Amino acid sequence: MRTGLILGAVLAGLALCAAAVSAFWTPHDITRMAIADKLLPPSGAHWLGTDHFGRDMLSMAMLGAQTSMAVALVAVAIGMALGVPLGLLAAARRGTWMDEVVMRGNDLVFAFPSLVIAILITAVRGPSAVNAMVAIGIFNIPVFARVTRGTALPIWVLDYVRAARVAGKGTALISLQHVLPNIAGLLIVQATIQFSLGILAEAGLSYVGLGAQPPTPSWGRMLAEAQTMMALAPHVAIIPGLCIVLTVLGLNLLGDGLRDALDPRLRVVR
Amino acid sequence: MLRYLSSRILSLGLSLLVASALVFSVVELVPGDPASFMLGTGAQPETVEALRRQMGLDQPLPLRYAAWLGAILQGDLGTSFTYKTPIAGMILERLQVSLPLALMALALAVAIALPVGTFAAARRGKAGDGLVMGAAHVGIALPNFWLAMLLVLVFAVRLRWLPAGGFPGWSAPAAALRSLILPAIALALPQAAILARVLRSALVETMGQDYVRTARAKGLSAGQALRRHALRNALIPVLTILGMQFSFLLAGAIIIENVFYLPGLGRMIFQAITQRDLIVVQSAVLVLVAAVIAVTFLVDLAYGAVDPRLRRP
Secondary structure, eight states: OHHHHHHHHHHHHHHHHHHHHHTTOOSSOTTSOOGGGTTOOSOSSSTTOBOTTOOBHHHHHHHHHHHHHHHHHHHHHHHHHHHHHHHHHHHHTTTSHHHHHHHHHHHHHHTSOHHHHHHHHHHHHOOOHHHHHHHHHHHHHHHHHHHHHHHHHHHHTSHHHHHHHHTTOOHHHHIIIIIHHHHHHHHHHHHHHHHHHHHHHHHHHHHTTSSSOTTSOOHHHHHHHHGGGTTTOTHHHHHHHHHHHHHHHHHHHHHHHHHHHHOGGGOOOO | OHHHHHHHHHHHHHHHHHHHHHHHHHGGGSSSOHHHHHHOTTOOHHHHHHHHHHTTTTSOHHHHHHHHHHHHHTTOOOBOTTTOSBHHHHHHHHHHHHHHHHHHHHHHHHHHHHHHHHHHHHTTTSHHHHHHHHHHHHHHHOOHHHHHHHHIIIIIIISOOSOSSOOOOTTSHHHHHHHHHHHHHHHHHHHHHHHHHHHHHHHHHHHTSHHHHHHHHTTOOHHHHIIIIIHHHHHHHHHHHHHHHHHHHHHHHHHHHHHTTOOSHHHHHHHHHHTTOHHHHHHHHHHHHHHHHHHHHHHHHHHHHHOGGGGOO
């Protein structure tokens, strides 16, 4: 499984580097159109070819990585910032009405897929990358709350938690000092998985026009624009899709590998 | 069983009630006034006032919610602002595309995942297992709309076997089914990849259980033990995933309908968003969310039927 972890780290690292580098440098300027150079196949001047406006596909893909990752990262942050405290609270107050309310509320949010949340937000506030972040982030909240509660519950019955209780520490302090550090590893693994799901979700949202708006490049919108000309120039449809697949695949492999490395007991039976 | 059933039904009712309140309140989040939002900036004040009255916006909020919910319970989802037709009828018409598509995809996903997952579990650790599970890893990472585009490129544009999009209507059943094949495959493959992985690990786990060992000791071959004893028990986690994935399938169908220009619920929602027809968006989303909640309820019931230990509320 080591190969999976390494392959995952390399793929995810590449995407992350592309996103980071694109913040200050891309091979070509994508704000300048060159219609004469439109739909060129990959060549020495344009490694991944050009799109229907003659823009360099490599530069577009790099900037698309930046958009995808920014959206997915903020969505994970929203999910963790709200979901982890809720999960800790539910675990600390397990069996009480508060636990019940938190978990039932989570079930309810699960009934709203992130695309449906995005549709609702867009219907009233208009499409934007920020709304995509919020929509995916809201969907992430119950995921993190559930994982936090589930992994925190067994910690609460351990001796050192009881000792802390005897020493006079309150519920909040125990949650922060003893429970949270012990479940942090699994939360990081979940964050990797939600990050990869967030990239898929962002691509879907921007494909249907509910995500980042022009001129901000995004993988999903590159695919939407490629749809009418993929018969003429298949590379405009293939490259953004490959970017999504390789990034998501890398993050998933990384998540699986990290989980195995952090806790061999959780290793998927093989 | 009766207590389990009544507690589940109570929770179903509560979830539906809270979800409906959430969907209802979204329109309240519109900056300014929903009526002027829907009509745009150039609207006459009298028109806005008339729409406000039609939408009941001159009434207090709790009263409006009660009236809205009451009407829905009688099958009245309101009237589309753009088309001036009852929304319930529009949704029913669109469901004739979306529902068969979702069901075809679901059936296809199960039909692929069952043999693939079983194959991988039976050959655990061998080359066949590695190959199949590697493919499943890639399948999970595939965005279904991109897969859809590639399928169109190969099977519609190059080979010309199947239509690239559009829907002829059910009056021509064979052509209608043909136009749903590519969308269903695009929706089903990523689902099948997830299902196959879950089925494989569930099978591998049950194969290590004592009762499977006993079955083997009685003289059953590994394949027989897998089919007769392990598969049944491994289906429980598969059922869980299937239920959870229904919401992803619905969301996926919304996007896929846009790739293939299928006149389903998803396309209706996007058209309604561009036309600022908030009432249609609200009703269609409510139908989607209610469907997800209902499926979760059915999966809960199925657990109770499959595994008596889960009947305790």
